[in-house]
Amino acid sequence: MAGKDIARHEFIGLMAEVMGAKNKSLAGIKGKVIDETKNAFIMLTEKSERKTVLKQGCAIAFELRDGQKVIIDAGILAQRPEDRIKMKIK
Template sequence: MITTANIFAHELIGLDAKIIESTNKTLAGLVGTIIFETKNTLAMRSGNATKIIPKSAAKKIKIVTENGACFISGSSMIARPEDRISRL
């Protein structure tokens, strides 16, 4: 079960997300579903378009889980998904 306390130890693919703050003004307010993740980027499907978001550009991301929403910094997610677990 994904909670705000263990969000970094789980897979983000398939979760709904919204970019609240970004250094790139065109990304702020983007809403979609996370479809892919690399070390430095998130790919989000918004409507029919897929946007690649640099994690370092996303200052605040709202991720919706089944238990509510959590707000995280994109720079705190910079790592390969499998390596995030070992950092905890």
């Protein structure tokens, strides 16, 4: 997958880890993305806890279905998922 296409990827169902965040309490959260809103990812941790991770101010590592790992500034994903998949990235 080309780097410019990652923003149009479906993230629900992927494993993710917060690599860095302005809110230090979010750093290090790992889990499966179970939902996505305009401004946040909802993750289910290994301890079966639901964590809300705001997109703005976070760097998140995703493991794609093909095994590839990518780190994204989640702020660029801060829009409705259905709109994000349609957007054009230059």
